[in-house]
Amino acid sequence: MLSVFRTPPQLCINAAARSPWHNLGLSSRFTLSRGFADDSTKPKPPKPKASTPLRRAASASLPIRVNPTPTRSTIQPVFTLTTANGYVLPRLQKFLPSSTKPLHDSLWVPKWRDNGKEGELFIFGNGSFVCWGLGEAEAQKFAKEILSRSQSEIERLSEPESEDLEFVSDPSETTRVQGDLIILGKTPLPDSDSSIPANLPPSTLPEDSLLARYAFSQALSRSTALSALEGSLENYLSSMAALPDTLVRTGKPGLGRVALVKKLGELLKFRQGLNLNRENFSDTPDFYWAEPVLEGYFNSLSNALEVRIRTRSVNDKITYAAEMQSVLRELLTETSAHRMELIIIVLIAVEVVICLIRDGPELWHMVTDKKTKDSEKELKEAF
Numbered sequence: 154m155l156s157v158f159r160t161p162p163q164l165c166i167n168a169a170a171r172s173p174w175h176n177l178g179l180s181s182r183f184t185l186s187r188g189f190a191d192d193s194t195k196p197k198p199p200k201p202k203a204s205t206p207l208r209r210a211a212s213a214s215l216p217i218r219v220n221p222t223p224t225r226s227t228i229q230p231v232f233t234l235t236t237a238n239g240y241v242l243p244r245l246q247k248f249l250p251s252s253t254k255p256l257h258d259s260l261w262v263p264k265w266r267d268n269g270k271e272g273e274l275f276i277f278g279n280g281s282f283v284c285w286g287l288g289e290a291e292a293q294k295f296a297k298e299i300l301s302r303s304q305s306e307i308e309r310l311s312e313p314e315s316e317d318l319e320f321v322s323d324p325s326e327t328t329r330v331q332g333d334l335i336i337l338g339k340t341p342l343p344d345s346d347s348s349i350p351a352n353l354p355p356s357t358l359p360e361d362s363l364l365a366r367y368a369f370s371q372a373l374s375r376s377t378a379l380s381a382l383e384g385s386l387e388n389y390l391s392s393m394a395a396l397p398d399t400l401v402r403t404g405k406p407g408l409g410r411v412a413l414v415k416k417l418g419e420l421l422k423f424r425q426g427l428n429l430n431r432e433n434f435s436d437t438p439d440f441y442w443a444e445p446v447l448e449g450y451f452n453s454l455s456n457a458l459e460v461r462i463r464t465r466s467v468n469d470k471i472t473y474a475a476e477m478q479s480v481l482r483e484l485l486t487e488t489s490a491h492r493m494e495l496i497i498i499v500l501i502a503v504e505v506v507i508c509l510i511r512d513g514p515e516l517w518h519m520v521t522d523k524k525t526k527d528s529e530k531e532l533k534e535a536f
Contacts, residue, residue, distance in 0.1 A: 213332030217321065226322040229272075229285070231335060231369075234292045235314040235377040237280040237306035238426070245276065245305035252354040256367055257440050263356035267291040273357050275367060280307070280381070281374035285366060286357060289317065314380040316373055316458075322358070328365045330453050335369055337362045341446050348444060368447045371438065372454035379434050379463055386423055386470060389416075393474060396481065406481040413485065417478055424471050427464065434464040 218228065242260055246253055253262050262274035265287065272286025274295070284292045296313070300306055319334055326338035340362045343349060353360060393416065399407035408416070427434055441448035455461065 211333045214334035215332070217331060217334055217336065222323065222325070224323050224325045228319050228321050228334070230288045231318040231320050231373070232284045232287060232289055232292045233281060233316040233318075233370075233373040233377045234284075234289075234296060235279075235281040235310065235374070235381050236296050236300060237309045238381070239280045239307035240276065240278055240300075241305040241307065242276065242278055245300070245303045248299050248303040248305075254350055254354065256350065256363075258371065258438060259367065261363075261367070263354050265291075265295070265357075267294060271357050273366075275370035275374070277371065277374040279374055279378045280310075281377050283370035283373050285320065285370075289315065310381055312384070314377045314384065316377050316380075318373070322362075328362060328450065330369070330450075330457055335454075337365060340365045343444055343447070345443050348440075348447075364444070364447055365450050368441070368450040369454050372451050372458065372460070375434055375455065376458040376460055379460060379467070382423065382426060383463065383467060386467060389419055389423070390470060390474060392416075393477065396477070400481075400484075406484045408481060410485055413478065413481055417482075420471060420474055420478065424468075427467055427471070434460060 217225075242255075246255075246260055249260065249262055250264070252264065253260055255261070256275070258277060260274075260276040262276070265272055265274050265284075267287065268291060270287055270291060272284055272291070274282055274284055274287075276282040282292070282295070284295070292315075320337055321334060322337045324338055326336050328338045328340045329336050337359070343364055348364060353363070356363070358366065396407050399405070406413070437448060437451070441451055
């Protein structure tokens with residue numbers, strides 16, 4: 154809501170009612186009044202959604218949204234939710250409808266009904282699932298009733314990550330991503346017959362665009378899984394942010410050896426999840442090597458979501474954190490070496506003292522006896 158003051162009183166213009174941007178869900182209402190309004194009487198606005206690259210390109214989908222055609226379906230939601238670092242798919246499949254089928258790296262639920270709505274689900278092993286034709290409420294309900302009950306989540310997130318887009322079906326258009334809108338249209342047949350499982354069950358959406366929806370879903374699942382990793386890394390970096398200041402003020406690392414090793418283990422876990430797991434964020438899945446059209450769909454949405462750019466940024470942050478920990482580890486090593494030197498010096502001193510206490514009298518007698526004999530010998534020689 155944008156409030157403009159010092160204008161003619163009692164004038165209120167609702168721009169969203171006449172603006173094509175209203176179709177994008179971007180409403181703008183301009184309230185004009187004399188003086189300053191009492192903010193205490195106004196309800197607090199909802200927390201805005203994160204500004205994603207697709208939201209910044211939302212205007213590109215405006216021509217499709219405001220110019221309906223007889224062949225075009227209504228605009229429906231695509232909602233992605235990441236609730237954990239991974240799912241155990243075989244365990245989860247037992248709690249899904251019997252029509253559920255494995256589809257490459259996912260479980261495909263062709264029909265899922267909830268709150269009078271019907272859609273389909275793609276569930277991936279990276280801890281994300283994508284709902285086509287279902288919104289946030291249905292996705293949250295699925296996570297609460299199915300995922301929690303199945304106990305298939307690995308390292309459940311304290312705060313799930315989400316991404317919401319929209320799609321439209323139009324057989325007269327080509328399948329593509331335009332702005333923040335996915336257009337499901339003409340999709341070429343797959344190059345390999347094994348790309349689509351045999352005996353597909355009836356689904357909510359057309360079968361000919363199934364693999365296109367799968368490719369878009371996998372890109373979305375990677376983006377939200379990466380968002381979860383980005384959030385965890387930010388929390389980690391925040392926990393380490395005070396260490397350089399502590400080093401400046403005290404000259405000490407500010408962490409013990411065990412605590413530093415644990416932090417290093419967390420950092421290695423981030424890097425492993427980002428680059429080394431089977432479902433990493435850098436490589437294109439093997440399935441697309443033989444399907445260039447589907448690879449194009451996957452890459453188009455991945456690029457729109459800036460997955461590779463964000464992956465490089467996360468790697469850079471991890472590299473910085475690793476360098477900082479390397480410095481702290483060297484300081485701890487130097488401190489330990491200095492402490493060991495002091496301990497060795499103290500031990501040598503203690504050993505010397507013990508030797509003096511134990512063998513001192515004997516040494517004293519040996520020295521005094523020798524001096525007495527030398528003096529007697531000198532006297533004899535003198536006479």
